[in-house]
Amino acid sequence: MSPSLLVEQTLNGVQLGAMLFLMAAGLTLVFGIMNLINLAHGSLYMLGAYFAAAATNATGNFWLGVALALAATALVGAALERLLLRRFYARSHLHQVLVTFGLILVFNEMTRLIAGPAPLKFALPDVLTGSVNIMPGVPYPVFRLVILGVGLLVAAMLYLVIQHTRLGMWIRAGASDRPMAAAMGVDVELIFVAVFSAGAALAGLAGLMAGPVLAVQVGMGEPVLILALVVTVIGGVGSMKGAFVAAMAIGLIDTFGRVLLPPALGAMIIFIAMAAILLWRPQGLFPVHG
Amino acid sequence: MDEPVRPRTACPSRDGLVIAAIVAAFACLPPVANAIDQPFLIRVGQRVVIFALAASALNLTLGFGGMISLMHAAFFGLGAYVVAILSFHEVNGDSLGTGPLALVGTSHLALSLPLAVAAGAAVSALLGAAALRTTGVYFIMITLAFNQMLFYYFVAQQTYGGEDGLQIPGALDLAGLDPARRTPYFYVCLAIFAVALVGLQRVVGSRFGMVLRGAKQNERRVITVGVPAFRYKLAAFAISGALTALAGGLMAGAEQFVSPAEMSWSRSGELVVMCVLGGLDTVWGPALGAAAFLILEFGLSNYTTHWQLPFGLIVIAVAAFSREDVAAWARRAGWRA
Known part of the structure; x- marks a missing residue:
């Protein structure tokens, strides 16, 4: 593998890892605190994209569209929690799986109905x-670098909020x-x-x-939901640190697996990695509930 | 807290009667469909019987073992692919694999169905052994991930059509019967379903079934009295995976077509919904749940292409209002995550 390809694929891997972390952060916190397994987390991801596309096309301004989409996704998340999912915190995992599975069907079909x-x-x-040269003669799309930067920035901000604020302490x-x-109040x-x-806004x-x-x-x-679940499981359900480490690992393993391995194995490599890690540590890398 | 595990067969004749009634009701379908001149109903009934078999198989782990598996669609698809791939190689005249393990293709279901069952048992035992090291929410997520692993495996198989699926090229044959002849094949599937249901009833009522149900309620206690609960759960998972693969193989025969779409994780979710609709605490409940599910799907999709919207709302309502005693055991099983 040439040095330029190595750098490029590493960037791709970290970028995928940053995306997965944004998804897994919400999943792992919602499970860690509310003990809820939310299969509909991927629907919030989809809604974020649809809201952004609709708001950008309506206002003609990308940045306004992004802000509106984030607010709208957060609002959907809050409504979902207050109106429906809070009733399921104390229910069995089977019921949580059922209700969030039903939500996926509803969200998918409503989106198809409204947006076509x-x-x-x-x-x-x-x-x-456009693109910039990351190395002499090696162009890389600017937007992918932005995704990477935003992901790492959000990870740093989440770390600060959770480790160094009162809300984070709670x-x-x-x-x-x-x-x-x-x-304790x-x-x-x-x-x-x-x-x-x-969590909804991050997925959005x-x-x-x-x-x-x-x-x-x-x-x-x-x-993406499936990959985020794999990340959550490997990191240890409820652990932010675990989610970050596992997201980066899965991002890199998946990216390099697809480049270096035969197609069938490349598509399965992260699941094999997951199985191997769980054979070694069944509660994930950073278990929260001792 | 834990109620004692009693032999399920406190009234064995009642469960047996219900099974007989369900099979008899299914058996009436082809003559009725022909009498009212709606022969396509036989095709719907075919799906109902096959999914009833798959849901009943899933319920051995879900209802009686308390293991919430979201990978049973993968076993279903695996069974279907075994039948399709063997037929594909017979038509091509080459063999599957190389060396001493090479398999010659076949279009005889009498050969390929047992191989589908064996593949289902082997894969579910292997993946189950990894997944069963965990419990609760970890188990759910891992089975979901394994489902997608097998899904992507078959998507990557360009020889067998990849994402588009594989049309079975040759004419399949089940001991002289062509599965394309719907009515006789329907009765063959029904007979297999009936035998499987009676077998599951016996398994659940046996000492093996008692250990399984005991482990669902309190695994630690089962281990403490000296029973290796893990082995029992793994055996149940393998039996369940093998029967689900059998259902998939029968489906390949009925449809002459397999595709990775049949093994997507949402299909696994649908199988769980079938079990919950019919009730988790009887052997025959999931069969009724499968019938209700498919009839609902069929009915709603006749009215609107957006049938998944009302369907999703129904699933949410079922989750919100289904009985709490089912919840109690799963919470106990899952709380230790």
């Missing part, structure tokens, strides 16, 4: 198009022992809404950044 079956397109502003307390945190209901809508952010690269279409969230 054809994939949407939305244009990037000129600043974000979230950590809620994740490690919810009844005790509630007994943490407003758990507020934490629930905050975590769920923040991942979706709207993937939109211009892939296609904005119904069902686009499901493949």
Whole structure:
């Protein structure tokens, strides 16, 4: 493998890792704090992309579109939590799987009904198009670098919020022992809404950044959801640090696997890696609940 | 907290009667469909019987073993692909693989169906052994990931059509019967389904089934009395995977076509919905759930192409209002994640 290809594929891998982290952060926090397995997390990713495409096309301004899409996805997340999913925190995992599976069907079909079956397109502003030379003679798309940068920035911000603010302290307390945190006066209901809508916004952010690269279409969230679940499981459900480490690892393994391995093996390599890691540590790399 | 595990067969004749009634009701379908001149209903009934078999197989792990598997569609697809690929190689006149393990292709279902069952048992035992090291939410997510692993495996098989699927090129043959003749093939599937259901009823009522149900309620206690619960759960998972692959093989015969779409993870979710619709605590419930599911799907899709919207709402309602006693065990099983 030539040095330029190595650099390029490493960037691709870290970029995929950054996207996966944005997805897995919400999944892992929602499970860690509310004990809810949310299969509909991929629908929020899809909604982020659709909202961004619709708002950008309506306003003609990409940045306004992005801001509106993030707000709208967070709002959908908050509504979902308040109106439906909070009733399922104390229910069995089977019921959680069922209700979020039903939500996927509903979200997919409503999107198809409203936006039509054809994939949407939305244009990037000129600043974000084109490419730069990352090495002499090796161009790389600017937008992919932006995705990478945003992902790492959000990861750093999440780290600061969770480790160094009062809200973050409550979230950590809620994740490690919810009844005790509630007994000590943490407003758990507020934490629930905050975590769920923040997780939704992060999924929406991942979706709207993937939109211009892939296609904005119904069902686009499901493949990413599966990868994010793999990340969550490897990292240890509930652990942000685990989600970050696992997201980067899966991003790189998947990218290099597809380049270096035969197609069938390349498509399966992350699942094989997952199985191997779980044989070694069944609770993931950074287990939260001792 | 835990109720004692009693032999399920407190009233064995009742469960047996219900099974007989379900099989008899299914058996009436072809003459009725022909009498009202709606022969396409036989095709719908064919799907119902095959999915009833798959859902009943899933329920051995889901309902009786408390293992929420989201990878059973992969076993279904695996069974279908075994039948299709063997027929593909017979028509091509080459062999599958090389060396001493090379298999000659065949279009005889009497050969390929047992091989589908064996493949289902082997793959479910292998992947189950990895997945069963975990419990609760980890188990759900891992089975989901394994489902996609097998899905992508078959998507990558360009020889067998990749993403587009594989049209079975030759005429299949089941001991002289062409599966394309719908009515006789329907009765063959029904007979296999009936035998499987009676077999599952016996398994659940046996000591093996008691250990399985005991492990669902309190695995630690089962281990403490000296029973290796892991082996029982793995054996149940393998039986379940093998029967699901059998259903997939029968489907390949009925449709003459296989595709990775049949093994997507949403199909796994649908199988779980079938089981929950019919009830998890009987052997025959999932068969009724499969019938309800497919009839609902068929009915709604006649009215609107957007049938998944009302269908999703129904699934949400089922999740919101289904009985809490089912929830109790799963919470206990899952809480230790």
